[in-house]
Amino acid sequence: MRDKIIHKSAELFLNLGFKSVTMDDIATEMGISKKTIYVHFKNKTKLVEAVTFNLFDTICDGIDSICDNAPNPIEELYSIKMFVMHHLKNEKSSPQYQLKKYYPQIYDVLKYKQFEKMHQSVKDSLNHGVETGVFRKSIDVDFISRMYFTGMTGIKDNMFFPTETYNMNYLMESYLEYHLRAIVSEKGMTILNNFIHNQS
Template identity: 45%
Template structure:
């Protein structure tokens, strides 16, 4: 039952917002009593923590599965983005924006995990891209990872881009393109153009 509650709450939080969804809403959607819900989670904050951790774990597992497919480095980056786009297709506003505004402690804990995952994944991607001849050999990997992190997560920190999720996804794609253009070889730029054509065809 606990896992079922976490899954449903996570779905509702992502699609409708962390603030607007109440414990009553979750119990009603699951067809259970509030007593049963509170038996597993004594307050909403605990459920927000558990659901965000579950989403983080799902994302981590998804990235691991993508890496096992042995895509080239640039194809891998766009595949991850496509999965995220599908995962958050029904989200109205940015989950990160909501967490930071309404559940700052949960946001801080989540960001600590996200930073580690982001860093490890991108170091691996950069090394693979260099080995494949898609990224330049002269890259300062740690610096590039920090640049990319600042650009990507800065979108959620700033009010400049708003909080509407589908618009933020478009911005993320532009940031990815910007990132790859800055580090790619001629071969890498050709692969980038290939991926951009696929996106344009699917949109």
């Protein structure tokens, strides 16, 4: 039952927002009593925490699988973007922003976990790209992996990129291309241009 509650709550939170979904809403959606939810989670904050880190673990597992199977580091990044977008339902309700505003402690822990995961994952990908001649040999791998995380986090900030002007898919697509064009070799540029051309 605990897993079912987490799964249904994640769906509601991502579509409607952490703030607007109540314990009553979740109980009604699931056809169970609110008391049943409280058996597993002592309050809404504990439920939000469980949903957040469950989603984080699911996304990490998916990213690991993509990294193991991608034909090259360029397509790997695009596949990760598609996977994350699918899991976050295009962030209709800006869940990251709501988490930061209403559950700042959970947000801070999540951001640190995201940084640890992405920093290592992007470093591995960059090193692989350098070894295979897709990225320039002169790039500073540690610096670029930190910049990549900062940029990916920054485009989700509503203050700088309001959702009524920019949708998340456009932002991620544009940022990925911006990031890759800065680091690819000639070989990588050919792969990137062909990939973008085939997507359009």
